Amino acid sequence: MSNHVNVPALVVFVLFFLLVTVLGFLAARWRKADNALHLHEWGLGGRSFGTWVTWFLLGGDLYTAYTFIAVPAAIYGTGAAGFFAVPYTIIAYPLVFLFLPRLWSVARVHGYVTPADFVRGRYGSKALSLAVAVTGILATMPYIALQLVGIQAVLDVLGVGGSGNWFMKDLPLFLAFAVLAAYTYSSGLRAPALIAFVKDTLVYIVITVAVVYLPMKLGGYGHIFDAAATKFSTVSPITHKPTGSMVTGPNAQWAYATLALGSAMALFMYPHTVTGVLAAKSRKTVRRNMALLPAYSLMLGLLALLGFMAIAAGVGKDVKGYNAQLAVPQLFDQLFPGWFTGVAFAAIGIGALVPAAIMSIAAANLFTRNIYKEFLKPNATPEQETKVAKIASLLVKVGALAFVLGMDKQFAINLQLLGGLWILQTLPAVAVGLFTRWFHHWALLAGWAVGMAYGTWQAYGIATPATKHFGGSTTLIPLIGQNGYIGLTAFVLNLLVAAVLTVLFRLARTPQGTDETSPEDYRAEAETPESTPGPVPAMAD
Amino acid sequence: MSTEVRRTSGEEVSRSLPPVAPERVLAGLALAVPVVTMLWVSSYAKLTPAFGGMPFFYWYQITWIPVSAVFTGAAYLLLGRDEKQRKAVRGGDV
Numbered sequence: 001m002s003n004h005v006n007v008p009a010l011v012v013f014v015l016f017f018l019l020v021t022v023l024g025f026l027a028a029r030w031r032k033a034d035n036a037l038h039l040h041e042w043g044l045g046g047r048s049f050g051t052w053v054t055w056f057l058l059g060g061d062l063y064t065a066y067t068f069i070a071v072p073a074a075i076y077g078t079g080a081a082g083f084f085a086v087p088y089t090i091i092a093y094p095l096v097f098l099f100l101p102r103l104w105s106v107a108r109v110h111g112y113v114t115p116a117d118f119v120r121g122r123y124g125s126k127a128l129s130l131a132v133a134v135t136g137i138l139a140t141m142p143y144i145a146l147q148l149v150g151i152q153a154v155l156d157v158l159g160v161g162g163s164g165n166w167f168m169k170d171l172p173l174f175l176a177f178a179v180l181a182a183y184t185y186s187s188g189l190r191a192p193a194l195i196a197f198v199k200d201t202l203v204y205i206v207i208t209v210a211v212v213y214l215p216m217k218l219g220g221y222g223h224i225f226d227a228a229a230t231k232f233s234t235v236s237p238i239t240h241k242p243t244g245s246m247v248t249g250p251n252a253q254w255a256y257a258t259l260a261l262g263s264a265m266a267l268f269m270y271p272h273t274v275t276g277v278l279a280a281k282s283r284k285t286v287r288r289n290m291a292l293l294p295a296y297s298l299m300l301g302l303l304a305l306l307g308f309m310a311i312a313a314g315v316g317k318d319v320k321g322y323n324a325q326l327a328v329p330q331l332f333d334q335l336f337p338g339w340f341t342g343v344a345f346a347a348i349g350i351g352a353l354v355p356a357a358i359m360s361i362a363a364a365n366l367f368t369r370n371i372y373k374e375f376l377k378p379n380a381t382p383e384q385e386t387k388v389a390k391i392a393s394l395l396v397k398v399g400a401l402a403f404v405l406g407m408d409k410q411f412a413i414n415l416q417l418l419g420g421l422w423i424l425q426t427l428p429a430v431a432v433g434l435f436t437r438w439f440h441h442w443a444l445l446a447g448w449a450v451g452m453a454y455g456t457w458q459a460y461g462i463a464t465p466a467t468k469h470f471g472g473s474t475t476l477i478p479l480i481g482q483n484g485y486i487g488l489t490a491f492v493l494n495l496l497v498a499a500v501l502t503v504l505f506r507l508a509r510t511p512q513g514t515d516e517t518s519p520e521d522y523r524a525e526a527e528t529p530e531s532t533p534g535p536v537p538a539m540a541d
Numbered sequence: 542m543s544t545e546v547r548r549t550s551g552e553e554v555s556r557s558l559p560p561v562a563p564e565r566v567l568a569g570l571a572l573a574v575p576v577v578t579m580l581w582v583s584s585y586a587k588l589t590p591a592f593g594g595m596p597f598f599y600w601y602q603i604t605w606i607p608v609s610a611v612f613t614g615a616a617y618l619l620l621g622r623d624e625k626q627r628k629a630v631r632g633g634d635v
Contacts, residue, residue, distance in 0.1 A: 080586075086602045087579035090609045094572035097613055222594025246588060247598045253582040261580060287617050294610035301603040 012342025024183030042188035060196030065150030065352030075307025079244035139419035421487030451494030
């Protein structure tokens with residue numbers, strides 16, 4: 001790519017990295033816990049985060065480095081179709097406003113750390129809980145890998161680690177990774193919570209500057225959109241179709257809407273999102289954040305426009321097989337002064353570390369609570385749980401690193417697409433379960449299996465000129481005859497199977513399993529008199 | 542399950558504050574508006590009128606981000622009011 005090293009940018013980048021490393025280790029002492037060996041201390045920051053910390057934490061968690069790279073890259077590549085990320089984030093908050101407070105409350109009363117903990121308690125089913133946990137881990141792993149891909153894109157454009165033998169080439173990534181692993185291990189969720197302050201501040205500064213400064217250099221928004229329109233009207237020599245469009249055509253509207261809806265529903269099923277929410281100290285904190293988090297969406301919407309700016313700036317023009325993921329980093333590199341490029345790259349790089357830390361903690365919590373404690377060592381003490389979770393968080397990250405280095409990057413991206421449609425299949429058990437226990441747990445398990453199989457099979461069949469399988473996430477919806485998001489179709493199928501089987505199981509009077517929750521648990525506040533502050537009774541077993 | 546609810550919340554409470562309170566209905570509507578608006582893609586899939594060089598498709602959706610936050614904020618306040626009323630009634634009963 002670029003053979004020169006952008007020295008001022010590199011210096012600023014490294015300085016910010018050092019700053020967050022120090023913060024990451026100091027975080028262990030921030031809001032120090034009474035009993036640091038409890039899993040809800042390491043894995044949920046003591047369930048003590050107020051509105052602002054939660055806002056920064058969730059913002060840092062949901063709007064990842066990969067988002068910063070991939071959303072504008074999609075706009076750069078296809079135009080309007082990539083903009084579905086905006087309605088997606090608009091829809092997400094009103095939707096989850098309904099069920100996240102209930103999840104928070106029931107988790108608080110019963111000491112649940114993961115969504116699979118809730119499923120176990122609600123349905124009394126080990127199998128269903130295991131399905132939810134495994135799906136969560138599977139969906140999270142490629143997501144962590146993509147955070148590392150985000151760092152790699154930045155390092156590439158910075159001009160470090162581009163050449164030499166494999167070790168020198170990936171050395172910067174190893175370093176970033178080792179630092180991340182070390183402070184997550186020692187500080188748990190407190191580390192990303194504290195670093196999120198730095199990350200989000202940087203991101204806000206960079207985006208604000210970018211949407212004002214870059215159009216000035218590129219001759220205004222009118223010119224930027226004209227340049228994009230010109231690019232998308234040219235016909236591709238391979239497919240003989242235009243490469244993209246400025247608005248979604250009549251045939252693409254179902255795909256646009258179903259992608260937005262399906263992704264919004266999937267967003268809060270991801271274990272790392274649940275971890276961020278359960279770390280909040282009150283039900284009110286959660287609700288308030290649903291109204292405050294759109295501030296990040298606004299930034300995402302503006303950021304998406306950078307894809308068009310990259311077109312107007314001629315980034316990657318006439319480069320054969322250009323990697324669109326580099327469009328935004330190269331845009332910054334070309335148009336910003338060196339030192340500010342460093343700030344922008346630090347925003348992306350640190351933007352990768354925060355979610356990667358939270359994701360690995362979430363996956364570790366799932367493994368510890370729902371596999372280790374459930375199946376391997378039922379009488380594990382809280383200290384043992386915490387120790388296992390710490391080690392699991394390391395293993396998850398090593399796995400992600402091996403993924404990025406050993407396999408095709410495209411494979412990680414495909415898997416992340418699959419991860420989204422997989423995690424959506426846990427929604428009937430988790431989110432629907434928060435409102436009703438009408439569904440039978442075996443029916444839910446069958447629905448989940450059908451949704452997973454159908455979605456994976458459909459996605460496997462999608463070919464593009466670039467890849468033979470998993471080339472996209474939309475295909476023809478049966479009966480409706482329009483293109484739509486596979487994940488959502490699979491979800492509807494999942495729900496249908498679960499409903500039909502539930503009726504059958506009820507007719508056959510199959511045992512329902514025990515429900516350890518009661519209706520009041522779903523409305524519980526932190527300050528209700530019967531619950532003591534700090535650790536809840538269920539945690540102290 | 543349903544008998545459990547009635548017993549703990551009390552007949553008196555459920556009569557004075559029905560589950561379908563106006564606050565709850567309004568909050569539900571406030572949450573539904575942004576979702577429906579965004580899913581109705583054909584209503585905004587067009588280039589004009591442009592704003593400062595930005596096609597309608599883009600500025601319309603970006604504008605809906607803060608607007609949706611106002612709707613969600615309204616739902617937050619409405620439900621807060623509803624919960625306070627319920628708590629007051631419950632407190633008076635006990």
